[in-house]
Amino acid sequence: MRQSRSSTNRVTRRRLLSVSGALALTAACGSNTGRDGGRDGGAGGGPALDHWYHQYGEAGTEQAVRRYASAYRKARVNVQWRPGNYDQQTAAALLTRSAPDVFEGWPTLDQIRGGQVADLTGLLTGVRDDFHPAVLAPKTYQGKVYGIPQVIDTQALYYRKSLLDKAGVRPPRTLDELIDAAKALTTKHVKGLFLGNDGGAGVLGATPLRAAGLEPVTSDGEVGFDDPRAARTLGKLHRFHADGSLLLGAPTDWSDPSAFVQGLTAMQWTGLWALPGIQRALGDDFGVLPFPEDGPQGRPSVPVGAYGAAVSARSGHVEAAKAYVKWLWVERTDYQRDFALSYGFHIPARLSLAKKTAVLAEGPAADAVRFATDYGYAGPLLWTDRSLTAFQDALSRIIIDGADPAAQLRPVIATTRAELKRVRS
CATH class of the missing domain: 3.40.190.10 (Periplasmic binding protein-like II)
Known part of the structure; x- marks a missing residue:
């Protein structure tokens, strides 16, 4: 690799199903971090946080994540929509001071062992069992969680x-x-x-x-x-x-x-x-x-996959970034349901949400959710x-x-x- 683990040419959430393992780390990318007081998002006070997403193919997704960020009041969140080879961009940035505070991705073993990503285990206190274990496992190393699943594809x-x-x-x-x-x-x-x-x-x-x-x-x-x-x-x-x-x-x-x-x-x-x-x-x-x-x-x-929200250990606002990730991907279940089903057809990462979602509760969709719950697996972190x-x-x-x-x-x-x-x- 780095061949895509998906055969599709469109960059969408479906590519998650084939993402895991180590990334080839390349030279650092540019120094534009977007930490300019939140010109593109975040009406709240507090520190400025830069949040990277890869460029989704589903219409409305970019507008949705900017809307979520603008609703956060404890920091000024600047969303960056990143076209091109997103995984390579992120891997390179994490080696520098240009790293985003929060990034969407699949933290690799090299990134975890290299101290490039922050431990997010505490964000799941009391709700860890509500996240699909198959998609949580590849984001977990030695019992610590380094990425919060956003949505499940299967x-x-x-x-x-x-x-x-x-x-x-x-x-x-x-x-x-x-x-x-x-x-x-x-x-x-x-x-x-x-x-x-x-x-x-x-x-x-x-x-x-x-x-x-x-x-x-x-x-x-x-x-x-x-x-x-x-x-x-x-x-x-x-x-x-x-x-x-x-x-x-x-x-x-x-x-x-x-x-x-x-x-x-x-x-x-x-x-x-x-x-x-x-x-x-x-x-x-x-x-x-x-x-x-x-x-x-x-x-x-049944293969399953989920990008997660991760926090750069180089962020100057690690605790503020963690609080934002917890708010968005643990507490705001309305946004989680919206992200999963309003701009495509996916399963919310929290099992309780999937069970309460009407369009996933009958017919072939319900069968697919049941198969993913009962038989789902994701590529191991060590693969x-x-x-x-x-x-x-x-x-x-x-x-x-x-x-x-x-x-x-x-x-x-x-x-x-x-x-x-x-x-x-």
């Missing part, structure tokens, strides 16, 4: 009910059933399954490992897929390509539901954000499923970019070329083991 397997009924196929509950269903649903004009134009290596990542009951990195910091089950499960993914049931070369990639709603595929792996558009196009002629389990030790697998890239490259060769899974995984295991040793040193 992925699911969408299927066309009428096409499955016509083919006499039931919604697949295991990987073997998914392989058989994709083949049965493939016709002259419709492919059975769309996992992205690269065959699925980019978007699936560690999802198949989880389906086999494995992890990329275990809870005690060891390689989690040095196990015959990994090769067995990953090897099955080539069947989709060998059977000719994978849609490849679609006009848009996995993050866009166009291939599904236009009838080019009977099943597609895509995000929750796509659900409203699919519903408008297809009515109730679709359902959603988690990635299916594989083997007796397997389990359904670095180098490890992920090696894994994705191997997965691509397995899916498309039919390369031997065990042979492909051996160097990935070695790379991951070396990375775990590096980050512990």
Whole structure:
């Protein structure tokens, strides 16, 4: 990497699902911190705080976060909307005095261990259990929290009910059933399954490992897929390509539901954000499923992701910045609900909010929320970019070329083991 862990070209919240691990730290960016008394936001008194966001693609998001900042009364908050390679900009700024007080992001292990981000554990006193543990875990190191989740994105397997009924196929509950269903649903004009134009290596990542009951990195910091089950499960993914049931070369990639709603595929792996558009196009002629389990030790697998609000340890107003983050992403549940659902379709990071949100309480949306709650996982903090890239490259060769899974995984295991040793040193 730094290839994106998402195949989409638009910069939106959906890219969170593929963000984790270490960033390549580059030379410092410019010295314009925006700490000029809050010319773009913040009508309140107190210190001036600079708050960075990446440039979202969803209309209205920028106006919303500026409105939130203007409502804060204990500091003058200047929102900076950052186009371009946001992750790289932020990583560079955190090494300098140009660092923002508050930034949206995914604090990396290198940033945490390097003392670049502040400990935010105390902001969650009394409410920590109300945040989805899967999205909180990658922001937690040695029991301390370094980022407050803002919103949850998740992925699911969408299927066309009428096409499955016509083919006499039931919604697949295991990987073997998914392989058989994709083949049965493939016709002259419709492919059975769309996992992205690269065959699925980019978007699936560690999802198949989880389906086999494995992890990329275990809870005690060891390689989690040095196990015959990994090769067995990953090897099955080539069947989709060998059977000719994978849609490849679609006009848009996995993050866009166009291939599904236009009838080019009977099943597609895509995000929750796509659900409203699919519903408008297809009515109730679709359902959603988690990635299916594989083997007796397997389990359904649902990737989730969430950018978080973090505080730079170089800020001259660390405590004021923490207070602002707590106000916005812990206390102001009305803003949290607005941010999740008014400018796209996402799950509030607090579980209690998701349960009380009407549009998430019925139909496929409710199913997706339940799957994310029951089976959701996020890439571990110790699963670095180098490890992920090696894994994705191997997965691509397995899916498309039919390369031997065990042979492909051996160097990935070695790379991951070396990375775990590096980050512990």
